[in-house]
Amino acid sequence: MEKDPRSKEAVQKLLEKEKKLYDEMKDAEKQEFDLDRLFNPYSDTRILYGDPEREITAILAGIDMETAEVLLAERLSSRGRRIDLIMAHHPEGKAMSALYQVMKLQEDVLNKFGVPINVAEGIMASRISEVKRGLMPLNHNRAVDAARLFDIPLMCVHTPADNHVNDFLQNLFDQNKPETLGDVVKVLKEIPEYAEAVKYNAGPEIVLGSKEKRAGKIMVDMTGGTSGSEDAYAKLAAAGVGTLVVMHIGEKHRKEAEKNHINVIVAGHMASDSLGMNLFLDELSRRGVEIIPCAGLLRYERKEHS
Incomplete structure (x- = not known):
């Protein structure tokens, strides 16, 4: 949130709106609500499979982590390479189907560079709807299902890395x-x-x-x-x-x-996604987590960065 093009206060305000929306919902509506939205403002960043409390010491990380990469994780594990988590950059599962929700961020970016906010909201509305419709027919859960069958935790980190x-x-x-x-x-x-x-x-x-x-x-x-x-x-x-x-x-x-x-x-594309992911992964590396790069991730570790 501190790296968001919007101010941290603006993002916090969005979370407060989600809390208000949830509090006003009927019980049936609350059943369908993604509770992550109360603390995570990025719909394209989610734990897709696995226990959130599980301790992680080694991550297989890449840009596109699909069924083939889940099989790769299983193969490496069977050869004795410890892998506690698969981390993708590009979203899978429910994070993919909700990708369009983060696009409102672009309205604020356009406004920051001089486009009036009413104009920014106007030109983004139809594009967001277009992307939402385009995501509907996709087979979102293939990699998630594979991870579940092998019991390997899977998550994706998209907009925070971007x-x-x-x-x-x-x-x-x-x-x-x-x-x-x-x-x-x-x-x-x-x-x-x-x-x-x-x-x-x-x-x-x-x-x-x-x-x-x-x-x-x-x-x-x-x-x-x-x-x-x-x-x-x-x-x-x-x-x-x-x-x-x-x-x-x-x-x-x-x-x-x-x-x-x-x-x-x-x-x-891969270089830019790699830079964003590296800046994120470096924080985990400093906490002693091993990062195993694959699937297009050009891993470079910065010892210190702001």
């Missing part, structure tokens, strides 16, 4: 003030996760603009569940945003950015 990478990079650019797009890419490539991704042809790339072009006002757009509204680019351009640094961008979104003369740098 908040970490968003905060880390935004602060970095605000402090360094890179002048050109080439300078932005240079700053990114000095970060171990992005430097490693370059070796896999998955490092930072300028997809709109050129390395000589001036960056102007830089906005890091890496949290809030999934891609936002295509209508946001015109509003961001009007608000003075010159360059977007993103994990990835769809073709429709790229065309809208191009139409509105906004530069776009794709930092890299």
Whole structure:
């Protein structure tokens, strides 16, 4: 919550609203309510299987932890490698089906960069509904069912990790003030996760603009569940945003950015997710928990970070 683009007070207020909503519910409605919502403001971050009180000493962690990775955990366990928990970044199970709920965070991010809150809420409403409908037909519980059959605890950490990478990079650019797009890419490539991704042809790339072009006002757009509204680019351009640094961008979104003369740098999906997860996992490592990386996680441990 301290790394959330919104203030901690604003996020706390959301939890208070959930408590009020729950208190006013009828008993039948309370039966269907996810009690995690009373203390956890991120619907895409949940314990999906396992006892919350279980002590954890070793975690198999990765970006996409699906049925194959559950089988990998079981295979490693059978060979004597201790694994107490599987931790995914991308959501599975009920966290996946509720992914759309965290997208309201994007309204506050747009507002922070100069888009009026009423406009931000307006352009995000239809996009949130679209994502909700898109999630409905998915087979959410495949990996969760596999974890249950092997009795291996499974959880996912999505928006909290994305908040970490968003905060880390935004602060970095605000402090360094890179002048050109080439300078932005240079700053990114000095970060171990992005430097490693370059070796896999998955490092930072300028997809709109050129390395000589001036960056102007830089906005890091890496949290809030999934891609936002295509209508946001015109509003961001009007608000003075010159360059977007993103994990990835769809073709429709790229065309809208191009139409509105906004530069776009794709930092890299796995590298960005790895940076966010590493900042989170480092806190567990400091408590003596062993981290076993797999499934796209480019593990780099920082001894100290704020």
